[in-house]
Amino acid sequence: MTTLPVALTLNAGSSSLKFSLFDISGAPTQMAIGLVENIGKQPRLKADLGEALPAVARELKPEDAVDHTAALATVLALLRGSFPGAKASVVGHRVVHGGPHFAEPMVVTDQVMAELKRLSPFAPIHQPHNIAGIEAARAAFPEALQVACFDTAFHRHHPKANDVFALPREYYDKGIRRYGFHGLSYEYVSGELKRIAPQIHAGRVVVAHLGNGASMCGILGGRSVASTMGFTALDGLPMGTRCGQVDPGVIFYMVQQEGRSIDEVRDIFYTKSGLLGLSGISNDMRILESAGVPEANEAIDYFVFRIRRELGGLAAALGGLDALVFCGGIGENSRKIRRRICDAMDWIGLELDHDRNDKNARVISTDFSRARIMVVPTNEEIVIARAAKRLSAMPEAAAAE
Ligand code: AMP
DSSP states (O other): OOOEEEEEEEEEOSSEEEEEEEEOSSSOEEEEEEEEESTTSSOEEEEEOOTTSOOEEEEOOGGGGSSHHHHHHHHHHHHHHHOTTEEEEEEEEEESOOTTTOOSOEEOOHHHHHHHHHTGGGSTTTHHHHHHHHHHHHHHOTTSEEEEEESSGGGTTSOGGGTOOSSOTHHHHTTOOOOOOOHHHHHHHHHHHHHHOHHHHTSEEEEEEESSSEEEEEEETTEEEEESOOSSTTSSSOOSSOOOSOOTHHHHHHHHTTOOOHHHHHHHHHHSOHHHHHHSSOSOHHHHHHHOSHHHHHHHHHHHHHHHHHHHHHHHHHTSOSEEEEEHHHHHHOHHHHHHHHTTOGGGTBOBOHHHHHTTOSBOBOTTOSBEEEEOOOOHHHHHHHHHHHHHTSHHHHHHO
16 A cells, blocks of 8 residues: 555644644645544544545544543544544644744754743643644654644734833733734635735735634734734634733732632633623623624624724725735624624725625725725644645754654
8 A cells, every 4th residue: 555645634623623634745734634633521523534535523422522632533443444544744833822933834843842841821721732732643643744734823023112111120021922823724825815916915904813712913924924913812802712812900909809710800801801701691792693682782782892992993904905805704704793893994994895894705896996805724734744845844953862
C-alpha cells in the first residue's frame, strides 16, 4: 500500500476536540473534518470523511473521551480505519495566545511548550485546553512534528498605539497588551482576497468574523492595523456567551458591592453574558432570530449596534474603507444580520444589494457601492495545514524535533 502524506490539524476547546485531515502531497486539500464534543461528560463524535465514506455521528462511551488524550485516541482510531494509507508526519494545532513574541507558527519544542504554559493566564479559558491537545498529540505521535499556530500572530505587527493600554508603563513590559484574536481566520480571508480581489486586498478592509466568538479587524494592505479584541478574547463585540466590551468598573462593583469572587465574575463574563446573557434565551443566533420575543430582539439589536459602531471606528483607523467582508457562522449565513449591519451605511460608502445578500452571493454590494461588501467563508484549518506543511519542509524543523 502506498502511503499518503497527511497533516492532522487539532483545535482543542474546553470540552471539544475539532480535527481535520489534509492531504499534503501537493497544496493541502481537506480529506476529513469532525469533532468530539462533550468530552468528559456524554461525548459524541461527528465526522465528515469525504464523498467516498459515510458521515459519522454517534454517541461515544464516556471512557472513549474521558479527556483530550482519550478523545484523540478515538479520533485516530476512526481516521486510521478510514484512511489506512495515510501517514501523519505533522500535526498542526490552533493555539489561542502566542503572547508578545510568537508572530509566526512555531515548531513545538520543550522550550515553546514552557512558553505556552507561561502564557496560560493570558487566556485561561482556552490556552490550557490547547496545551492539553498538544500534549495528547505529542504522546500519540512521538515521531511527528507538532506545529503551533497562534490566533494572535496576525496582529503582532499592528501599530504601537493599538498595542498599548493606557496603564502604567510597566504593565506593557509585563505583557499586558492589546493582542487581538481570530488571526487564523483573518489570515485566511485576507489570503482569499489577495487571490480573488487583489485590488481590494491592497486597500482598506474591515473583516467581521461573526460566530459564537466574534471580532472585527481593520486590515491595510494585508496587515492588521486594529482589532476589536484586546488582551483576552473577551473584549470588543458581544459574543455567544462572552460580554465583549464593558467598563472595567463593573468588575469592581460586582466584587465590592455584590461580594462576588473573581472566579464568579469571570464565569459571568465568559459564559453567562453576550447574546445568552442579554436574551436570557440562547447563545445561538438562529434561535434568537426565530424567537420573536423582545428579549431576543434586544440582544440582536445590541449585537448589530456594536458591529456598526466598531465598523466606523475601524474605518477611521484605516483612513477610509474599500471593503467590508463577512465571515463566521453568522457572517456567512445570516442575511438578516448582514442587512441590518449595512442598512443606511451609504455615508461610509456601503450599499447592499438585497437580492445578492439574500442569495448569499460572494459580492453582496451593488455595482454602484463605493466600497465592496463581501462574504468569504473562513477556513482556519487550512491555514494551520499550510503552516504545518511549510514548517515540516524546512530543514531546521527536523532539527527541532
Ligand atoms: P461559528 O462559531 O462560526 O460556528 O458560528 C456559530 C453561530 O452562527 C451561531 O450563533 C449560529 O446560530 C450562527 N448561524 C449559523 N447558521 C446561521 C444561519 N443560517 N442564520 C443565522 N445564524 C446562523
